[in-house]
Amino acid sequence: MVNEEKSLNFLEEIVEEDIHTGKHGGRVLTRFPPEPNGYLHIGHAKSIVLNFGLAQKYGGKTNLRFDDTNPVTEETEYVESIKNDIKWLGFQWAEELYTSDYFDTLYGYAVKLIEKGLAYVDDSTSEEIAASKGTPTESGKPTPYRDRSTEENLRLFEAMRDGKYPDGAKVLRAKIDLANPNMHLRDPLLYRIKHAHHHRTGNNWCIYPMYDFAHGQSDSIEQITHSVCTLEFVPHRPLYDWLIEQLEIFPSRQYEFARLNLNYTVMSKRKLLQLVNERYVESWDDPRMPTISGLRRRGYTPASIRNFCERIGVAKRENIIDVGLLEFCIREDLNKTAWRRMAVLDPIKLIITNYPEDNQEILVGENNPEVEGGEGERDIPFSRELWIEREDFMEIPPKKFFRLAPGLMVRLKHAYIVKCEDFVKDTAGNVTEVHCVYIPESKSGEDTSGIKVKGTIHWVSVPHAKTVEVRLYDRLFNVENPAADENFKTTINPDSLQIIENAYIEPDLLNAVPGKGYQFIRKGYFTLDTKSTPENPVFNRTVTLRDTWAKESQKD
Numbered sequence: 001m002v003n004e005e006k007s008l009n010f011l012e013e014i015v016e017e018d019i020h021t022g023k024h025g026g027r028v029l030t031r032f033p034p035e036p037n038g039y040l041h042i043g044h045a046k047s048i049v050l051n052f053g054l055a056q057k058y059g060g061k062t063n064l065r066f067d068d069t070n071p072v073t074e075e076t077e078y079v080e081s082i083k084n085d086i087k088w089l090g091f092q093w094a095e096e097l098y099t100s101d102y103f104d105t106l107y108g109y110a111v112k113l114i115e116k117g118l119a120y121v122d123d124s125t126s127e128e129i130a131a132s133k134g135t136p137t138e139s140g141k142p143t144p145y146r147d148r149s150t151e152e153n154l155r156l157f158e159a160m161r162d163g164k165y166p167d168g169a170k171v172l173r174a175k176i177d178l179a180n181p182n183m184h185l186r187d188p189l190l191y192r193i194k195h196a197h198h199h200r201t202g203n204n205w206c207i208y209p210m211y212d213f214a215h216g217q218s219d220s221i222e223q224i225t226h227s228v229c230t231l232e233f234v235p236h237r238p239l240y241d242w243l244i245e246q247l248e249i250f251p252s253r254q255y256e257f258a259r260l261n262l263n264y265t266v267m268s269k270r271k272l273l274q275l276v277n278e279r280y281v282e283s284w285d286d287p288r289m290p291t292i293s294g295l296r297r298r299g300y301t302p303a304s305i306r307n308f309c310e311r312i313g314v315a316k317r318e319n320i321i322d323v324g325l326l327e328f329c330i331r332e333d334l335n336k337t338a339w340r341r342m343a344v345l346d347p348i349k350l351i352i353t354n355y356p357e358d359n360q361e362i363l364v365g366e367n368n369p370e371v372e373g374g375e376g377e378r379d380i381p382f383s384r385e386l387w388i389e390r391e392d393f394m395e396i397p398p399k400k401f402f403r404l405a406p407g408l409m410v411r412l413k414h415a416y417i418v419k420c421e422d423f424v425k426d427t428a429g430n431v432t433e434v435h436c437v438y439i440p441e442s443k444s445g446e447d448t449s450g451i452k453v454k455g456t457i458h459w460v461s462v463p464h465a466k467t468v469e470v471r472l473y474d475r476l477f478n479v480e481n482p483a484a485d486e487n488f489k490t491t492i493n494p495d496s497l498q499i500i501e502n503a504y505i506e507p508d509l510l511n512a513v514p515g516k517g518y519q520f521i522r523k524g525y526f527t528l529d530t531k532s533t534p535e536n537p538v539f540n541r542t543v544t545l546r547d548t549w550a551k552e553s554q555k556d
Contacts (some may be wrong), residue, residue, distance in 0.1 A: 009314040011050070011255060015058055015226060024225045030062025031224050032093070033215070034088070035067045036078035036199075036451075038269040039284040039291040040085045042305070042326070043260040049309040050257065051228055052091040058437050063222055064093035067206050067215070068100050071198040079199070081284075085292040090302050095222075100200045101215050102221055106209050107161065109217055109247050110172060110190055114153045118246055119190060120146055121156040121174050129171070133178070133186045140178035140186045162195055163206045167193050172207075176242065184239050188212055216240040219252035224518070227252050230259035231318060258315045263480040264323050265290045266488060280492060281476070285530075287540050288476040288496050298473060299517055299527030299542030301337070304330040319545045323475065334525045334542065339367040339375065339516035342413065342458040343505045343539075345470055345523060347387040349462065350404075352418060354437045355384040364443070365414045378508045382415055385462040387504045389522075393434050394422065402455030404434055410455040413521060417442035417451055458521045465504040468537040471529070472498040510537065517542065 008016065019026050030051040034040060040048075055062040064086065068074050099106075122129065124143045134140035144493035148156075160170055170550055172191035190213040193455065195206045216239075217226045227240075237254045244251055259267075266272065267290065275281045275289070284291055287298035295305065308329040312321050360383045366374030388404070397405040404410055409419045418436040426432050442449040476496045482488045512518060512528040520526050524545050529538040 010316065011054060011226070011228065011257065011314055012057070013095055014255060017055060018225070019058060025224075027225055028055055028058045029063070029094075029223060029225045030055045030060065030228060031063040031065050031219065031222065031320045033065045033099075033218070034082050035070070035073075036075065036082060037070065037073035037093075038078060038273060039081050039293055041267055041269075041272065041290045041292065042262060042295065042308075043267045043290075044085075045089060045292055045305050046260040046309045046312070047228070048086060048089055048091060049306055050314060052093075053310075054226065054228070056147045060225075061094035061223070062091070063097055065097040065099065065218060065222070067211065067216050068098050068198070068200060069211060071194060071196040071208065073202075074199055075165055076199050081293060084315065085296075088296060088302055088414070089305060092451045095183045097218075097222065098200060098495070099209075099218050100198065102214070102218055103201065103205055103209075106214060106217055107207075107219060109243075109249075110157065110209075110213070111154065112247060113174065113190070114157060114172075115150060117150060118175050119172055120148050120153050120175055121160070121170050122146070123170050126168065128174075129189075130247045133183060134182070136183065142178060146175065146187070157191075160191070160207050161205070164197070165193055167195055169193060170554065171556075174213075174239075174243075176239075182235055184212070184235050185242070188239060196280040212236055212239050216243050216252060216254070217247070217249070219254075220244055220247075220250040223250050227254045229254055229256050231256050231316070234258070256316070258318045260309075260312065261318060261320045262323050262326070263320050264289065264475040264477050264482070265484045266477070268483065269484070271488060274489070278489070280489060287471070288475045296515070297530050298540055299334075299525060300330050301333050301517065304333040307333065327547065330543050331402065331525070331545070334517045336370055336442050337368070338525055339378075340365065340369065340519050341506055341509050342460055343382070343468075343470070343503055343509065343520040343523060343526075344387040344389055344458070344460050344465075345500050345503045345520075346390045347395060347504055348431055348434060350386045350388045350418075350434045350436060350459065352384050352386070352438045353421070353435050357384055359384065360363070360461075363414045373498070379480055380414055380506055380508075381461045381464040383463055386412070386459040387462055387465055388432070388434070388457055388459050393420070393431060395431065402453075404459055405438070408455075409451070409453050410457050411442070411453050413456055413458045414444050415459070416440070416444070417447075417449065417453055460504045460524075464507050466507055466510055466537070467502050468505050468509075468539055470500040470503040470526070470539050470541070472500065472541045474498075503517070507538075510540075512539070520547075 032051045122145045132143050171189050176185045178186050187332045189210050191207050234256050239414045240254050285293035296517040308326050335493045363380045364377050364381050365380050368375045404420045412415050415437040418438045420436050422435040426434040439449050474496050477491050478493045479491045482491045514528045514530045518526050525542040527541045529540050532538040
């Protein structure tokens with residue numbers, strides 16, 4: 001069950017020790033507890049892979065629990081998107097649960113704290129409460145409501161539940177220690193009033209538990225054995241433990257790891273929502289977004305994201321991961337799985353002057369030469385007139401230019417060797433046609449010409465070419481840490497999306513489906529956009545063939 005060749009991370013060491021000592025009966029039950037107030041991003045993917053992966057490795061289970069305690073920001077749309085993302089990543093939860101399932105139980109827990117003299121209703125404003133907590137170097141001071149009687153607190157809390165007070169009029173606070181060095185223990189809020197429609201409970205409640213109150217208690221109700229959180233929750237752990245101890249409930253335990261910080265992007269849901277609402281991006285699933293749905297639409301695979309999360313590992317210290325590693329993981333995966341196809345993005349016409357005008361033939365190409373057997377073959381139509389990339393011809397080439405120029409020869413991929421003899425320009429001086437002759441004996445797979453050439457270029461037959469839109473996506477921000485800039489939107493990369501309205505593809509690409517990766521030979525990895533239509537096919541670039549960004553950055 002345990003891979004001894006690979007060192008354990010600190011969480012695996014904890015789980016193995018707990019199993020060895022028989023803690024929780026050797027049981028392992030984790031949970032993934034997203035708040036349904038936005039779409040999941042690549043940082044959540046790390047948490048998903050970690051929580052589900054731990055349980056899988058040690059024969060346990062993982063619950064999906066929606067932390068739906070703030071009705072103002074939560075929507076069923078987000079719930080469904082989260083479930084879809086987790087399934088797409090390749091995981092299945094044991095139980096689908098909601099913190100709102102426990103509202104009655106949590107209310108009972110709050111009553112128990114009041115009865116024990118450990119919670120009270122406070123009428124102070126949020127500003128007054130913040131001021132009463134003091135500072136990290138100065139103790140807090142009690143508000144006038146801290147010493148209310150148990151009976152009064154019970155009556156007021158029930159009245160809060162019954163909707164007798166407006167939002168912000170009262171809160172329920174734990175009664176702990178206003179002099180504690182940990183500010184989270186200075187009488188933290190447990191409940192607040194919110195007269196808002198809840199996506200599951202409707203208008204049944206007008207008071208809602210705070211995250212710090214609902215989190216640990218929900219873990220306890222489900223008997224979670226290992227509650228894995230990110231490092232920002234380290235100061236919250238003493239309150240997590242205090243509440244469980246005072247309520248005398250199942251002792252779930254919180255463990256913290258470093259969250260994923262990725263350069264050239266932002267991970268804050270608030271900032272991502274700004275990008276969507278202010279139309280800097282098309283939607284939550286815009287392929288430039290770090291959301292899982294955005295990555296999926298761009299052409300990332302579940303395997304590449306899981307591999308990325310496993311490569312960065314689990315640490316106790318925050319660091320910033322280079323997005324280049326994520327791009328490496330998708331290149332590595334697509335190199336093995338993507339079918340090869342030809343597409344011309346910036347076309348000029350090549351005419352083979354000695355090829356019969358009325359002749360056409362069908363050539364054959366492997367789908368994936370990286371795989372034994374090639375995963376089958378496809379037919380490629382060939383004719384006298386071809387589209388080639390403009391960059392593959394130069395009127396006056398530099399040394400070591402192994403593509404087309406007057407007098408130079410190249411091989412057409414899967415086809416013949418051709419020699420450039422002439423070219424045509426328009427009135428603006430732009431090359432519009434390249435005239436070549438072909439060597440009939442040089443057909444790929446049957447070459448008896450004896451001619452050796454150093455360059456191979458791709459092409460698409462003009463009469464068979466299909467016109468599509470191609471979107472070239474790049475990093476959304478120009479700076480490594482856009483989140484550090486208060487005006488982060490000013491650092492958006494103006495070239496993060498380039499649209500080519502009339503690219504030419506070989507006809508087999510009309511059979512493409514969203515989610516399937518294709519390598520446009522020499523151009524990059526692409527996938528059919530999920531919002532593409534038969535009338536307007538759209539292909540998204542997933543990633544370039546090489547890390548061109550790093551090279552451009554070095555020039556700067």
